[in-house]
Amino acid sequence: MTTEAPRTDGALAGLARFCFRRRRLVLLAWIVGVIAVAFVGFGYGAAPDNDMSGGGSESAKAQALIEKHFPERQGDTLTLAIKADGGIDAPAARRKIEKVVADLEASPVTGPVTSPYRDEKLVTKDRRIARTIIPLTRKAATKAEVKPLVDTVKRASGDGVSLGLGGERAEKAETPRQNPADSAGVLAAAVILFIAFGSLVAMGLPIVTALMAILGGLALTKLSGHLVPAPDFTAVFAAVIGLGVGIDYALFIVTRYKDALQEGDSPESATVRAITTAGRAVLFAGTTVVIAMLGLVVMGQRLMTGVAIGASATVLVTMIAAVTLLPAFLGFIGHKIDSLRLPRRASRRDASAGGPAPARGTAAERWAGMVQRRPLVAVVLGGAGLLVLAAPALSMRLSLPDASVQPDDRGSYTSYKILSEGFGPGYGAPLIFAAEAGSKDGLGPVVAAVGAAKGIASVTPPQVSRDGRAATFTAFPKTGFQDEATTRLVHELRDDVLPKAPGGGGVHIGGPNAAAIDYSEETGSRLPLMIAVVIALSLVLLIALVRSVTIALQAAVMNLLSIGAAYGVLVAVVQWGWFGPALGFATAMPVTTWGPLVMFPVLFGLSMDYEVFLISRIREEYERTGDTRTAVANGLARTAKVITAAAAIMIAVFTTSVLGPDVAVKQVGLGMAVAVLIDATVVRMMLVPAVMELCGKANWWMPGGRASKTAPAAQGRAGEREMGKV
Structure with a gap:
């Protein structure tokens, strides 16, 4: 294969050349900018807002009445x-x-x-x-x-x-701070990068670039809270995503830079080639993640919008750092990219991310050949395995964590156990009834009807507000916050008990328990819309990159399978309790309501990242050879090592969240680690080559055109300019 010269024109080439030549200025601008943004963001950023209520739900209406007519109850x-x-x-x-x-x-x-x-x-x-x-x-x-x-x-x-x-404040006060970008995650990433590169210098560049970008991104996340409120887990979530994608994006660029040097390019030329090829794919991949995250906006929930804006800001900064700060670092490093290597046996150069075609017989190429010889078997085995893993997701229950699911050594759990023993498990799940009423006697029939309901343990006498315009009372269920029977009780009270009681039509059920139920059901009802929006937008971007409707549809289906499998594993571990204690979950519990909600756009975006890096190389090989089988084998061989390293970094970063103290963040970390593992193994290494083998020439179908049959050198160069090598 003839090595193509890097583009010397275009915006990305000009940006790479500028950052390389003016590296001192670029580095100084980044340092000053990050320090300034961090000072303002961490010093004057908005406080988190964890109020999941709001909207037109029954619990929101009850809360609005209490806030308006019972101001003395506003304190925690x-x-x-x-x-x-x-x-x-x-x-x-x-x-x-x-x-x-x-x-x-x-x-x-x-x-x-x-x-x-x-x-x-x-x-x-x-x-x-x-x-x-x-x-x-x-x-x-x-x-x-x-x-x-x-x-x-x-x-x-x-x-x-x-x-x-x-109480909520006590629970949060005793929960240790969870820092996702801590030494454990960074150390794991460093080990993986060293194995991939074999050089301490090459290992350090992606980490330093990512950490600087995350610092600036998190500061922007804090500042964005002034415009769009966000819950306290937003910073943790944004840092986890930012650390993973930041290191991955830098990994792809550094890998391509090293390959260009080994092919004889000068450091500046190698930098331009890395940015105009791998950097182009990074921009596309990062844009996909940002667009997928912004899919949370369609949920219509103000706090989820805050999460989307905060996480997107961090990913955006990592993208900018990858194509500006990293080229400046490469300008300082030059040919010393492989410095501080540990002595090891020389081996055949790996071309997993670029360069000349790999020698025949590499492990990745042998694996691709085996899959291509039995593509139908691979599709059946891989697809069936993912469907089996996804099956538990059909029984997923959503709720918000409370004291009952905290570790046994927490004071909030001790309080829950004592109160449940003495006053019943429903003491921690009170239902607060509120209505506009002139006297407490007007609620007498409603109180009696609620007290007679099968699942109610006790009811307090009604109280009238000081302005005499509203009344409220509290009912304690016989079951706890996380019990499914409590959810059924709330629906029975709303749908049957209150409508039949005299004056019950204007009574609303609120409180933390009812609010959690309403939030979970609202989330479940709007989740399909968000999924549809994210898939549609991602398909448009992928079609524009690979110029194939078939491949884009393949990617969407396989991404859904891998995410569904991750959901299933999450349900089995968290909700069913399989291996839960070994993974740090004190007891079986429902899946945190916002977990699947934020997992989907992130995982879909990350899956598209790997799809971009793999399919771009396959497309390039196809345009060079005109043969799908050869293109898939070579493309897989050239990307297998770097995709595996990138996925391993993601898994390591997400796994550090599982080791943290917050049960909700632990769930999300577990689900995302499993999804990336499945995506990088079963999907990329089995299903993609098998399905592409079955589709043959149809892989490259586009409406209004024909699949490419030949690939002259000019066409290969055009494909390289349009998509970029990875």
Whole structure:
């Protein structure tokens, strides 16, 4: 194969040449820019917003009534749960309990606390378990303000008295910070890069480039919160995605740069070639991820829009860094890209990401040949395996995590266990009823009807607002927050009990439990629309790149299969409990509502990344040879190693999330790691070559044209200019 000279014209070539020649200026601009954005973003960025309510749901209507007519209830509260083996009236136990209550009340962030010794309703009949509410003086108490309260309760627990502080703020305060770009993820990526490159210098370039880009991207994510509120997991999510794609994109460019040097190019020429070929594919791949992430906007949920904007900003910065900052680094490194190598046995040069055709008999080429000889068998085995893995996804249940699914050593879990034992599992899943009413007597029939419902344990008397225009009461289910029976109870109350009760038509059911149910159902109903939008936009981009409707449709179907398989594995581990404890999930639980929602666009975008790098090379080989079988074998051989390394980096980064403390983020990390593993092995190495072998010339079909039958050198050069080598 004749090596084509890199383009000397075009925007990307000019950008690469400028960044290479003005490398000091480019590096200085990046350093100053990142420092400035980080200072502003981390110093003055918006606080996270975790309120998943809103819209026109029943729980949102109830919350709106409470906020309007019960302003005294706007502050957050904590719940102190107490269990004394010898009873709370034992002298030693009482001294300890009263001291804890006094310490909590003395905090500058808490209001008056009612001692359980002053209210018999706060104590069980056997006097062994008690509770009390700790009001916070402002709604958004910070983690730093609540953490001392959690520590006070933990230190006091012992000697026959168990204490636990529950509530959303307490739960967040005691959850260790999860930093996805920590040393574990970076170290794993470094090891993989060193194995791929064999050089400490080549290993370090992608990592440094990605980390600088992530720092700037996360600062922009914080700043974007002023325009579009985002939940607190947005920064973690954006950093995970940014670290993975940032290192991967730099990996592809550095690999192509090394190959160009080995073919005799000067450092500047090699940089231009790397940016105009692999860099072009990086821009396309990154754009696909951004567009897929922005598919979350169609969900119509303000916080998901915030997640989409924040994560897209980070990916966008990594793309820009790959085609500007990295060429500047290459200008400094030059021929020293392979410096600081460990001595090892010389071997045949790998051409997995570019350069001359690989020698016959490479492992990747032998594998491709084996698949091509039995393509139907490969399609049946690979497709059936993915469908089996995806089957559990049909039983997926969605919910938001609560104290019941936290690790056993958390104070919030201790509080949940104590309260469930003393007051029932439904104490942590209260249903708050709200309605516009002139007196509490007007809700009497509704309270009676709700109290008589089969799944209700107890009901509080109704309370009228100070302005006399609204009333509310609370009902406690017999089942817990995560129990499917609680969801059925809420629907029964809304669809049957309230409509039949006199005056029940204007009563709305709210509270954290009902809000989680509404949010999960709203998400499930809008998910198909988001999937359709993401697939449609990605198909348009892929068709424009590879000039084939057939290949684009193949990619969409196989991406859906790999994502479905990841969903199935997630359900089996998290919801069914298979190997859950070994992976850090304390108990079986529903899948976090927003998990599949954010996983789909990210995974679809990442799958398209690998599709771009593989199919671009196959298309290039096809235009050179005119033979699909040869093109697939050569294309797979040339991309197998670099795609495997890129996927391994992604898996390593996502797996570090599984090791973290947040159960929701752990779920997403597990699902994405499994999806990338499946995509890089079963899909790219088995299904893609098998399906392309079966389709033959039809792979290159485009409406209004014919599939290419021959590939003269001029056509090969045109294809290279249009798509870029990978």
